[in-house]
Amino acid sequence: MPAAIGEHHLYPAADLRSFAARAFQAVGVPADQADTIAKLMTDIDLRGADGHGIFRLPQYIRRIRAGGINVSPNIRVVRETAAAALVDGDNCVGHLAVEKAARLAIDKAETSGVAWVGTRNSNHAGAASVYAMMALERDMIGIYSAVGSANHLPPWGGVDMLLSTNPIAVAIPAREEPAVVLDMATTVAAFGKIKTAALRGESIPEGWMIDRDGNPLTDPTRAEEGFLLPIGGYKGYGLAMVLGLLAGTLNGAALGRDVVDFNKDDATATNTGQFVLAIDVKVFADVDTFKRDVDRIVREMRSSERLPGIDRIRVPGEGSAATFVERSRDGIPIPPDLLRVLQSLAEDLAVPGLG
Amino acid sequence: MPAAIGEHHLYPAADLRSFAARAFQAVGVPADQADTIAKLMTDIDLRGADGHGIFRLPQYIRRIRAGGINVSPNIRVVRETAAAALVDGDNCVGHLAVEKAARLAIDKAETSGVAWVGTRNSNHAGAASVYAMMALERDMIGIYSAVGSANHLPPWGGVDMLLSTNPIAVAIPAREEPAVVLDMATTVAAFGKIKTAALRGESIPEGWMIDRDGNPLTDPTRAEEGFLLPIGGYKGYGLAMVLGLLAGTLNGAALGRDVVDFNKDDATATNTGQFVLAIDVKVFADVDTFKRDVDRIVREMRSSERLPGIDRIRVPGEGSAATFVERSRDGIPIPPDLLRVLQSLAEDLAVPGLG
Numbered sequence: 001m002p003a004a005i006g007e008h009h010l011y012p013a014a015d016l017r018s019f020a021a022r023a024f025q026a027v028g029v030p031a032d033q034a035d036t037i038a039k040l041m042t043d044i045d046l047r048g049a050d051g052h053g054i055f056r057l058p059q060y061i062r063r064i065r066a067g068g069i070n071v072s073p074n075i076r077v078v079r080e081t082a083a084a085a086l087v088d089g090d091n092c093v094g095h096l097a098v099e100k101a102a103r104l105a106i107d108k109a110e111t112s113g114v115a116w117v118g119t120r121n122s123n124h125a126g127a128a129s130v131y132a133m134m135a136l137e138r139d140m141i142g143i144y145s146a147v148g149s150a151n152h153l154p155p156w157g158g159v160d161m162l163l164s165t166n167p168i169a170v171a172i173p174a175r176e177e178p179a180v181v182l183d184m185a186t187t188v189a190a191f192g193k194i195k196t197a198a199l200r201g202e203s204i205p206e207g208w209m210i211d212r213d214g215n216p217l218t219d220p221t222r223a224e225e226g227f228l229l230p231i232g233g234y235k236g237y238g239l240a241m242v243l244g245l246l247a248g249t250l251n252g253a254a255l256g257r258d259v260v261d262f263n264k265d266d267a268t269a270t271n272t273g274q275f276v277l278a279i280d281v282k283v284f285a286d287v288d289t290f291k292r293d294v295d296r297i298v299r300e301m302r303s304s305e306r307l308p309g310i311d312r313i314r315v316p317g318e319g320s321a322a323t324f325v326e327r328s329r330d331g332i333p334i335p336p337d338l339l340r341v342l343q344s345l346a347e348d349l350a351v352p353g354l355g
Numbered sequence: 356m357p358a359a360i361g362e363h364h365l366y367p368a369a370d371l372r373s374f375a376a377r378a379f380q381a382v383g384v385p386a387d388q389a390d391t392i393a394k395l396m397t398d399i400d401l402r403g404a405d406g407h408g409i410f411r412l413p414q415y416i417r418r419i420r421a422g423g424i425n426v427s428p429n430i431r432v433v434r435e436t437a438a439a440a441l442v443d444g445d446n447c448v449g450h451l452a453v454e455k456a457a458r459l460a461i462d463k464a465e466t467s468g469v470a471w472v473g474t475r476n477s478n479h480a481g482a483a484s485v486y487a488m489m490a491l492e493r494d495m496i497g498i499y500s501a502v503g504s505a506n507h508l509p510p511w512g513g514v515d516m517l518l519s520t521n522p523i524a525v526a527i528p529a530r531e532e533p534a535v536v537l538d539m540a541t542t543v544a545a546f547g548k549i550k551t552a553a554l555r556g557e558s559i560p561e562g563w564m565i566d567r568d569g570n571p572l573t574d575p576t577r578a579e580e581g582f583l584l585p586i587g588g589y590k591g592y593g594l595a596m597v598l599g600l601l602a603g604t605l606n607g608a609a610l611g612r613d614v615v616d617f618n619k620d621d622a623t624a625t626n627t628g629q630f631v632l633a634i635d636v637k638v639f640a641d642v643d644t645f646k647r648d649v650d651r652i653v654r655e656m657r658s659s660e661r662l663p664g665i666d667r668i669r670v671p672g673e674g675s676a677a678t679f680v681e682r683s684r685d686g687i688p689i690p691p692d693l694l695r696v697l698q699s700l701a702e703d704l705a706v707p708g709l710g
Contacts, residue, residue: 083438084468084638113439114632116469118639141601157668158659170597180600182593214662232586238537238671241656242525245535246496249648250639256655277469277632283439284473284605293604300611301596304513307569313512316593 009339010331011354016054017042019346019354023057026349027064028071029093037095040130045332048323049127049183051192055338056126058345059262060093066266069093069123075100083112086251087119091269094125102134102142102276109140109278118251118275124149124262125274128169129183129320135171135278136179139287142171146274147248147255149262152191152228156237159212161227162256165190166243171317173281175291177298181317186240187228194220194228248273364694365686366709371409372397374701374709378412381704382419383426384448392450395485400687403678404482404538406547410693411481413700414617415448421621424448424478430455438467441606442474446624449480457489457497457631464495464633473606473630479504479617480629483524484538484675490526490633491534494642497526501629502603502610504617507546507583511592514567516582517611520545521598526672528636530646532653536672541595542583549575549583603628 004010017038024034037060045053063069073092077085085104089097101117108115125131128144135142148164155162165185172180189208197204198220209217209226217226230236248255253273260270281287298315306313327333334342339354346353372393379389392415400408418424428447432440440459444452456472463470480486483499490497503519510517520540527535544563552559553575564572564581572581585591603610608628615625636642653670661668682688689697694709701708 079638081468081635081638082466083464083470084635086639109438111437112467113436114469114471115438116634141605155656155659155668155670157665158656158661160659162655162659170601172597172600180597182597184587184590184593188587212662214664231590232539232543234669235539235586238539241652241671242527242535242537245527245649245652246525246634249652250496250634250636250645252640256652279471279601279605280436280439281605283434283436284441285607290605294600297596297600297604297611300517301510301513304510304515304517306513307567309569310512313510314589315510316589316596 007336008333010333012331013042013046013328015354016045016332019342019352020054020057022351023061023345023349024093026351027061029064033093033096036099037093040095040099041126042332043130044127046324046327047127047129047320048327049129049320051190052127054332054334054342056124058341061345061349063262063266064093068265068267068269077104083108083115085115085117087117089119089122091121092123094123094272094274097122098125098131098144098274098276099134101274102131102144102278105276105278106135106138106140109135109280110138113283114277114279116275116277118247118273120251120253120271120273121269122253122272122274123270124272127183128167129171129181131274131276132169132171132183133179133181136173139173139281141173141279141281142169143277143279144169144274145243145247147244147253147259147272149259149270149272150191150264151259151261153187153230153237153240154227155241156230156234159227163237163240163244164259165228166240166247168243172294173291174294174298175288177295177315178318178321180294180298180315181320183316183320186236186243187230188236189228191228194223198223247275251275362691363688365688367686368397368401368683370709371400371687374697374707375409375412377706378416378700378704379448381706382416384419388448388451391454392448395450395454396481397687398485399482401679401682402482402484402675403682404484404675406545407482409687409689409697411479413696416700416704418478418617418621419448423620423622423624432459438463438470440470440472442472444474444477446476447478449478449627449629452477453480453486453499453629453631454489456629457486457499457633460631460633461490461493461495464490464635465493468638469632469634471630471632473602473628475606475608475626475628476624477608477627477629478625479627482538483522484526484536486629486631487524487526487538488534488536491528494528494636496528496634496636497524498632498634499524499629500598500602502599502608502614502627504614504625504627505546505619506614506616508542508585508592508595509582510596511585511589514582518592518595518599519614520583521595521602523598527649528646529649529653530643532650532670533673533676535649535653535670536675538671538675541591541598542585543591544583546583549578553578602630606630
């Protein structure tokens, strides 16, 4: 048995990665692609975005088995210029399409300075931050956005759920400080937080959701009767909409009524769209000077005088950077419920489980 | 005398433009540059962003006279690749640097597909939307952001005002519908709204500002004792910070403690930074198909069932598009206080006033 914190067993990332890769191979994903997906999922867990890593494995496998994802995709660049491209994922596991888009954006930015690559016929790809962060290895800034895989947000003033929590991630390299990594949904709370509160029997704060009469909804077990609120009211609605047009509509991918709820429908192709933008720092600045400047700004923020009762000021990305260090050393905590689900998946697929 | 609504005199855009151009020429701005600035300022008023158009003229003129802006700038491209560039504004009126950056981004996107141009040593440039919208004429998508010209926002949990309301604008072309144009500050309310409420003797809603103890601040005359709140709490703080790093730090422009409050200091060079990103739609999609798709999404949003008490659902940009039509036809309303200030400015500069 692995180490444990409380009831959570701790697994080394390598064990989760090889398990996820076995599971994908068992349903027909070629070994190299299975490993790419498994690595990205494990990176997500290492950074603490637990709702988007190995937690999603059973759903991805179920979707593949239901025919909702193509395990022999022809992922190809269908349009291309010096600084832009469009990748058609051929209904692949989303991680593969976005990983290809991110690599292509980074390579193109190396010669053009900046590059933007969109995807279509992709699928849910996990946490936004991992794709934005791929640019950091090359001293680039990465920006990623996506059309979320289920609509939980109406237009401002409306009740028809036509938008998702369309996230945006921005990763900016620093020198001694952790990279600045913003990874946010355009709603006050992500839908996963509502589900977690419901599982724990907790109520949710006013301001996260309203019901169809416009009243605050604080009982998360009633989530289906209401919808999420966007950040800043009409501003967050506008942001979700323009990100959806950029990540979805521009690429010929789904937005609005065309979005398939991937939690409720395993079989219909989602035609998910995403984009990755890479910006090569050295075009604009001396790289070392820029990183020192980012360090300085990070430290200015952190050393601000604080409001009463606030113990420290955080900078986007520092929490997940600390989690990465801790989990790389100690392992990734897997809650008992999830462990049971993963072990049952292993039996079902007749592959070795987590042990 | 011109036409009037209530106490507001209505002036044709052309009259405001020629007046602003005369004022800039009177303080040494060359005629062609004066006209470029005046046109952009008037475009801002035509679209209803009243706090960023001709309203700012006295401040810009005062700043030029105080030596805080260079009227004989050498605005030049200091770094450049196929899809990226950095424009040094040489402390020019901000409109000139950003207009050059936007034109360059659009021209580069025509060949590269996508292009990003940053500015440094620029100044306040008015409303974000006009620069994002320049891309629309070429069937491109435009994105603009800037480091705001005064810090009103602390990091989340802090009280030191280290960030501005750093705005973002995104303009996306449509076919029969008005273009989708988002233009938002990363704070719940822009500082201009607080000043307007104070002038009118109104209180401001909870959620716009807090005081240094973290309590809601609803008396706008006490604005100096508190600070603006970011949209979505820590999310808006994160967004303001990354936009500041992209528009400011990446370009070698000011962010954080280096930001000069241009409302309080007319003489110190601000080293303002901005960026414009242009995305050529035809790289990703057939332009007409894309515009029809944008129309469809706009109509989906607008035709959503509504919350009780909501008369209609708006889409970002439709309000300012309607204002543009109305003001192009009827003129731009100038409140009596502003008119007096502008007439006094005309006398002071010994140029013909608005008449």
